[in-house]
Amino acid sequence: MSEPDQGPGQVPADADAEGGAGAPARRSWPAGLRRPAAVLAVAAVVGGGAWAAASFGQDRPDTRSQDAKGPTLVEVSPGSCGEGWSGARPGPQVFALRNTSTTAAEVDLTDTTTGAVHGEIEGLAPGATREMRVVLGGGSYAFKCLPDDADAVTGPTVTITGPRAGGPVAVPVTQHDLIPVALSYQRWITAKTLELTDRTDELKRAVDDGDLDAARAAWLPAHLVYERMGAAYDAFGEADAAINGSGPAPADAASATDFEGFHRVEYGLWHGESAASLRGPADRLSGAVRALRDSWPQERLDPAQLGLRAHEILEATAGSELTGRTDYGSGTNVATARANLDGTRELLTLLRPLLTSRYADLPRLDAWLDRTQHTLDGFHRDGTWTPLARLGHQDRQRINSDIGQAVELLAPVATICDARRTA
The missing domain is CATH 2.60.40.420 (Cupredoxins -  blue copper proteins)
Structure with a gap:
């Protein structure tokens, strides 16, 4: 596939996230098309043409x-x-x-x-x-x-009477269309909760054994499993905060209370804490993961939120991972961004049958996701991910630009897959 044209969607390194894990549902729009909640845009072209929006005024x-x-x-x-x-x-x-x-x-x-x-x-x-x-x-x-x-x-x-060509149109996506997607994604998440449990158990055993080198080696594989599950975070409820809560600012982590989950263990592993002091956080993390695994079969994803989540995963990545605000010592933000990309692509795979005839820019989105993956993979050498802080200015700008353009092209997915009434 040829390299996509450079787009305008650059995200500054200090950009704030508009949401993230467990954030309230909201409609997301491309850059320059932010609208108040009372205004709706129809966003798709059937059969060809660029994505466009028809916006309407207030009451x-x-x-x-x-x-x-x-x-x-x-x-x-x-x-x-x-x-x-x-x-x-x-x-x-x-x-x-x-x-x-x-x-x-x-x-x-x-x-x-x-x-x-x-x-x-x-x-x-x-x-x-x-x-x-x-x-x-x-x-x-x-x-x-x-x-x-x-x-x-x-x-x-x-x-x-006249030529058929007109403005942008959208063939409605209904709740009924999205239910099979939600069921398939729910099954995929079920498998991920099992993998997450196994990986977290490895981390816990290493801490229990006092082998902190092994614990550091086990931490990232376990954490990345969870980071690939981003479209389901809202359905996890309190489990998300216990497993991967945003936590305090890294500079305040030493004195923080109620600091739990992967990031609490990360902070201890990379800031010289003893195995004894980490056994409690590791135990609680393992317990939260097992509770999620056991409760997940009774949970139900909201089908109407899937398109929105496909957009929000990388949108949150731009505002958290790419700013370094979720780095508690491991220096693995780039690896996390790569896992978030995997999560986005998994959901897009399931939504693709609905998008193929509705979103003319889908091939361009695919090209930008490929480009973003190639960029991120370039910072993984000899089994080690380059910390964000060690990247040069041009490398940071390239990552920000690639993910920013992907986020912009994902915004119509949220709009197209917003379930609409037809009767």
């Missing part, structure tokens, strides 16, 4: 009359969904969607032949009006109104 009080010049006024209600639009020429369209009902609603402008969504607004409040801007080619279209706690209503079909 405002209804001050327009139907006869006013400007946007086409379209009603949103169960009894008159889509009324007010009777035809148009191909090209840019501006609709003023007015909710005349007594309940909030989502509104989609759909292709009646394929079901693809050309424009989408969430949470349109009763009495409010919001603009939708789209580019339409020749075809048949209809507004679909999805009131809260009520069935969808499809408005009249409007046919536009």
Whole structure:
């Protein structure tokens, strides 16, 4: 595969993370397209073209009359969904969607032949009006109104004559589409909890035996197993904090209380603590891992979060591993970033059947992930990972740039795989 073009997605070395392990779910957007929660972007192109976003304005009080010049006024209600639009020429369209009902609603402008969504607004409040801007080619279209706690209503079909080409569209991904992905990923995590238990037991035995050299050798393989499981952290609950919590700032670790998990053991192993002082932290780490292994079969992943997690894994990597704020002495941030990349790719493998026809930039994303992997692997020599602090400025910039561009290209995955109502 040829090397991808250099992209603009560089992440500065001191960039703050927007989330990470166990962070609350949120919609993520590419650089330059950050939007408030009330605004939704439709983000995909079917069959070709670059990723694009159609963004829509905030609710405002209804001050327009139907006869006013400007946007086409379209009603949103169960009894008159889509009324007010009777035809148009191909090209840019501006609709003023007015909710005349007594309940909030989502509104989609759909292709009646394929079901693809050309424009989408969430949470349109009763009495409010919001603009939708789209580019339409020749075809048949209809507004679909999805009131809260009520069935969808499809408005009249409007046919536009002209060339088929138009703006970006998204074939909706539903909860039903994502359930098989979630089940497959849950099984993969099950296998990882078993591997994690075995690796952590090796670490514990080395500490119990007083062999700190062996413990240091066993720490990284165990930790990297957990780092590959990033898309499931939110489902781990309190176990995540006990196993791999963010912990205090490295400079404050010596006096920190409630400092547990892999990073607590890491700090002791690389800061001269005795085996006796590390037996308690290692025991608690092993116990937390075993508790996760035993409880995981009863947990259920939220299918609607999988696309978001695919984006968040590397987004968190940029703000934590690449800044060195999670290095408690082992100097293995680059190795952790590589494990995070593995976790991202595993989830993308499962999501790929949904993305292939919806995300035209998927091959470009693959190319950037390959490039990022090649960059990171270049700092693994003779079984040793180069510490972040020993990398030169250009090497740091190259890692930041590669992961930053990958994060930008992963943002549409989160949007495309955001489960949407169709009925």
